[in-house]
Amino acid sequence: MKDEMTSMERWKALLNGDPVDRIPVVPFASGFDASVNGYETMGDFFAKPEVQVKCQKRSREMIGYDEPPHLMPPGYWAEQWGSEVELPYRKAMSSPSVTDPVVKTAEDLEELEIPDPKETMQDFHKMVELAIEDDLYPLVTIWGGCISAVAPHMVSIEQFMKWLRTDPGLCEMALDKSAEFTISVAEWFAEDFGTDTWIPWDPLPTDANVLISADNFGELVVPRLKKVHQKVLDLGLPMWFTHWCSDHNKNIEAGHVDKIPHGDPGVIYFGPEVDVERSVELFGDEHIITGNVDPPSVQNKSYEEVLQLCKENIEKGKDSPRGYTLTCGCGVPPRAPPINVYAFVKASRKYGKY
Amino acid sequence: MSDDLFGELTDAVVAGDKDRCRGLAEQALDEGVDPYRALMEGCAEGMNIMSDRYDEGEAYVPDILLSAEALYEAMDVLKPHIDVEDTGVSGKVLLGVVEGDIHDIGKNVLKSIFDAAGFDVIDLGRDVRPEQFQESIEKEKPDILGLSALMTTSMTGMPKIIENLQKAGLRERVKVMVGGAPISEDYAEKIGADGYAPNAPQAKKTAEKLLKQKKKEA
Numbered sequence: 001m002k003d004e005m006t007s008m009e010r011w012k013a014l015l016n017g018d019p020v021d022r023i024p025v026v027p028f029a030s031g032f033d034a035s036v037n038g039y040e041t042m043g044d045f046f047a048k049p050e051v052q053v054k055c056q057k058r059s060r061e062m063i064g065y066d067e068p069p070h071l072m073p074p075g076y077w078a079e080q081w082g083s084e085v086e087l088p089y090r091k092a093m094s095s096p097s098v099t100d101p102v103v104k105t106a107e108d109l110e111e112l113e114i115p116d117p118k119e120t121m122q123d124f125h126k127m128v129e130l131a132i133e134d135d136l137y138p139l140v141t142i143w144g145g146c147i148s149a150v151a152p153h154m155v156s157i158e159q160f161m162k163w164l165r166t167d168p169g170l171c172e173m174a175l176d177k178s179a180e181f182t183i184s185v186a187e188w189f190a191e192d193f194g195t196d197t198w199i200p201w202d203p204l205p206t207d208a209n210v211l212i213s214a215d216n217f218g219e220l221v222v223p224r225l226k227k228v229h230q231k232v233l234d235l236g237l238p239m240w241f242t243h244w245c246s247d248h249n250k251n252i253e254a255g256h257v258d259k260i261p262h263g264d265p266g267v268i269y270f271g272p273e274v275d276v277e278r279s280v281e282l283f284g285d286e287h288i289i290t291g292n293v294d295p296p297s298v299q300n301k302s303y304e305e306v307l308q309l310c311k312e313n314i315e316k317g318k319d320s321p322r323g324y325t326l327t328c329g330c331g332v333p334p335r336a337p338p339i340n341v342y343a344f345v346k347a348s349r350k351y352g353k354y
Numbered sequence: 355m356s357d358d359l360f361g362e363l364t365d366a367v368v369a370g371d372k373d374r375c376r377g378l379a380e381q382a383l384d385e386g387v388d389p390y391r392a393l394m395e396g397c398a399e400g401m402n403i404m405s406d407r408y409d410e411g412e413a414y415v416p417d418i419l420l421s422a423e424a425l426y427e428a429m430d431v432l433k434p435h436i437d438v439e440d441t442g443v444s445g446k447v448l449l450g451v452v453e454g455d456i457h458d459i460g461k462n463v464l465k466s467i468f469d470a471a472g473f474d475v476i477d478l479g480r481d482v483r484p485e486q487f488q489e490s491i492e493k494e495k496p497d498i499l500g501l502s503a504l505m506t507t508s509m510t511g512m513p514k515i516i517e518n519l520q521k522a523g524l525r526e527r528v529k530v531m532v533g534g535a536p537i538s539e540d541y542a543e544k545i546g547a548d549g550y551a552p553n554a555p556q557a558k559k560t561a562e563k564l565l566k567q568k569k570k571e572a
Contacts, residue, residue, distance in 0.1 A: 010458055031507070085369075088454075090453075090454060090509065091454075092452075092453040092454025092455075092508060093454040093507065093508075094454065094506070094507035095505075096504050096507070098456075099456070099457045108505060158419060158459065158462065161415050161416040161419050161459075162420060162423070164416040164417055165370065165416045165420050166420070167418065209411075209414075210415075211414060211415045211459070212414050212415065212416065213414045216414070216416075246535070252412075295506050295536060296506055296509070296536045296537075296538065296541065299506050299510075300541065302546075333506030333507065334506070334507050335507060335510060336506075336507070354448055
């Protein structure tokens with residue numbers, strides 16, 4: 001059962017396409033990390049750069065997984081635009097919430113200026129710097145050109161959804177602005193931190209087919225997301241770690257996921273809505289595939305049951321040609337029992353040896 | 355004549371054309387058409403069509419939202435002229451997204467489908483504290499309480515709400531149904547809910563079933 005590699009060696013080997021001793025475990029555990037570090041709420045975790053980095057580093061050491069810190073700015077990519085955000089200082093909250101998006105009307109959107117990252121993202125810059133100084137090779141949220149970075153961060157989801165039908169030009173404008181902003185953040189970080197010390201990642205929940213059609217995604221999002229991903233890769237970043245959150249099956253069928261550059265390889269992270277076997281079959285030859293044990297099970301089931309779910313996930317993904325990592329579907333629930341998160345590591349050691 | 359108008363109202367809701375809906379609703383009143391029939395046989399039928407299309411993956415949230423907007427436009431015109439006794443309202447439903455969760459788009463879609471189905475819907479909104487649910491149950495006396503959550507953190511608020519109702523002696527008064535992305539039928543059963551639905555159109559069926567059950571028990 002003794003590991004032959006350290007967590008960081010395993011994480012870097014996975015990304016570099018080098019052999020690993022066993023399946024890397026990257027459960028996406030940010031809120032959980034705050035919780036096991038003794039924070040009663042997630043407020044400080046999201047508000048304070050040093051807390052976000054420290055919590056993720058320590059819980060990785062404690063539980064034994066291989067996940068680097070994945071970093072989200074305190075303003076949640078919303079305050080930067082002028083939207084109001086409530087940080088999760090209430091126990092019932094698990095992440096920041098956009099309480100009042102800055103754009104209410106077409107005029108608001110037209111007049112909305114693209115923020116200067118150096119004025120609005122200093123705390124995020126500090127957070128990334130802390131993680132890089134500690135050689136943690138973090139995942140850094142670079143979020144734009146997709147609906148998930150626009151609604152509700154700039155405009156409410158309902159308003160954006162209605163504009164999709166009544167005034168798609170406004171949707172395009174919002175997506176273009178978010179793309180431009182995020183590219184400028186990536187350029188700044190690449191200039192200050194280089195391109196071999198961090199990995200960009202983006203989540204796409206509001207772009208899923210439970211909300212919008214594959215046609216809408218193809219027409220509006222694909223060109224802009226493609227542009228953001230390609231520009232960032234052109235800066236010299238090696239890959240994208242992209243979470244195709246929720247149900248993207250229709251986007252897969254329409255060939256949209258293939259059109260988005262993820263790097264060679266990139267990391268494709270689907271939620272439990274897409275079976276790992278299918279991910280491997282469709283994308284395994286080109287990209288690293290993540291597992292996706294479903295989050296409510298990790299929160300509500302027993303250690304033995306979670307271990308079994310991890311085993312089944314590993315069996316489906318282990319031999320994916322470009323690599324596989326055991327992951328929790330849309331991230332570990334913040335209040336999951338720590339022993340159930342340890343089950344991921346245990347499963348890797350028991351069933352995931354190469 | 356009425357049938358043509360009902361058909362046009364149905365089409366206007368399906369098309370999400372709120373101006374046309376308002377115009378047709380006003381026309382219905384001018385022509386002396388029963389406003390309740392215009393609402394149920396015209397507008398609600400349009401919402402039923404959209405609900406089925408959504409359930410079958412042929413319509414998406416933007417379509418439902420626009421149809422709901424059109425429905426409410428007609429309701430604004432017609433409702434003040436409807437005699438409450440004529441409505442035969444099938445039940446009263448209290449809806450809300452549980453504390454800590456601001457994801458209310460699913461709940462809003464559900465509300466429009468419930469409104470169209472003729473339920474008397476009270477919407478407490480999002481990020482609703484357990485005490486607010488309890489207070490509203492005492493005040494409004496709904497037949498059904500519908501709880502929604504999208505986050506694994508906020509879903510843990512559901513059993514607390516049910517426990518509170520139990521402690522306050524209100525549990526027997528109301529059927530509780532739950533839904534939202536992380537919720538499953540097993541979870542609903544585990545926390546002592548009476549019903550579960552994976553999406554808004556299915557929720558309507560669950561609510562109808564629970565109402566029948568409640569009436570039987572009465």
